[in-house]
Amino acid sequence: MTINMVRDVIVDAFTYTLRMHGIVFLALSAKTIKYILTGYKSSSREVLHKIAIALLLNKLKICTEKSKGVLAGFYKGIYILYPAKDMYCSDATIVRSDEYCSQDLSIKLLASFMDIVSKIPVFMIDLSLWELHHEKEKLKLLKQIVVSINVIRRWLTDYHLVFVSAPSETLARLRKHIHFLCPWYMDSSPYSFIDRSRTLMLDPYAEEILSAEDVFRFNYFVIGGIVDRLYSRPYATYMIYRLHSLDVERKAIKLKGSSIGVPNEINKVIDFILRIRLGDKQMEEAIIDCMGVDDKISRIVYELKKVYRNSRDIEYSDIVEYMKLYRLPERYLKKILAKIRKG
Known part of the structure; x- marks a missing residue:
């Protein structure tokens, strides 16, 4: 999925690091091109972003080898070269981790990169209540964590996502699905070294409502690792809050004062915050961006019933207008009508 970012802090730090080390022309090996350009046509920014993340995950290396290449992209002072004869000559070459590299610059460059890249925001997923979940819920929770990574x-990077009070069972199961570098704590110690005045717990049942200003004011966002598909757990996040005596602000994500249709999956909550903070989206737009089809249908039905007490008064044109507002294709019209009739 391609996202139009206003601020790509990863690429900003990565390109600065390359230039600082005298690398302006960066060549990609043939194998690297196949890895980087899988699935969609990438912009130069996206290519550099993916390279930076892959270097962190040790899937790629950056070597001193100079390669010939054709100019394929340019971003923030870095020229990207694809393999070709008798064209530009690179200052360094990106290769896959299994390719030969006479002198690997990766460790040196990554150390500089990590010094430069912003350390905030940080998302803290608290898994204190993992054992309360049914096995089916655990599978749902694991899926949300994988998508969150x-x-x-x-x-951002894996280091911007921290797991707190995470059982060893969760870690072992997660590693079967994805390789990751996210800091992992089996206790609540991370809470002791963060600035609690800049920490916010996102709780769907909190009385206070999250504002756009809050998204920029706080640097640490605590999210409960909770799934309640089989059993309702309305105050589970508050239980985590009390368990660790967090003493931080708690706020709920709502749309026009209501949580109906507002996504509560961990991955969508993280995406929502980042779309506002780094993507320059407004609150309402970011919520709609993160809504799934079912979320949108629930929200549209809620909005219509709020305006029309009697469902018989709802006009076809009104439904279409709300579908446009929530960017829902017309093929879902029958589902909305069925839900309205069902009451």
Whole structure:
């Protein structure tokens, strides 16, 4: 999925690091091109972003080898070269981790990169209540965590996602699905070295409502690792809050004062925050961006019933207008009508 970012802090730090080390022309090996350009046509920024993340994950290396190449892209002072004869000559070459590299610059460059890249925001997923979940819920939770790691990589690095009070069972099961570098704590110690005045717990049942200003004011966002598909757990996040005596602000993500249709999956909550903070989206737009089809249908039905007390008064044109507002294709019209009739 391609996201139009206003601020790509990863690429900003990575390109600065390359230039600082005298690398302006960066060549990609043939194998690297196949890895980087899988699935979609990438912009120069996206290519550099993916390279930076892959270097962190040790899937790619950056070597001193100079390669010939054709100019394929340019971003923030870095020229990207694809293999070709008698064209530009690179200052360094990106290769896959299994390719030969006479002198690997990766460790040196990554050390500089990590010094430069912003350390905030940080998302803290608290898994204190893992054992309360049914096995089916655990599978759902694991899936949300895997997707959350992939979401964070579209905006930041693995180090911006921290797991707190995470059982060894969760770690072992997660490693079967994805390789990751996210800090992992089996206790609540991370809470002791963060600035609690800049920490916010996102709780769907909190009385206070999150504002756009809050997204920029706080640097640490605590999210409960909770799934309640089989059993309702309305105050589970508050239980985590009390368990660790967090003493931080708690706020709920709502749309026009209501949580109906507002996504509560961990990965979507993280994506929502980052779309505002780094993607320059407004609150309402970011919520709609993160909504799934079912979320949108629930929200549209809620909005219509709020305006029309009697469902018989709802006009076809009104439904279409709300579908446009929530960017829902017309093929879902029958589902909305069925839900309205069902009451």
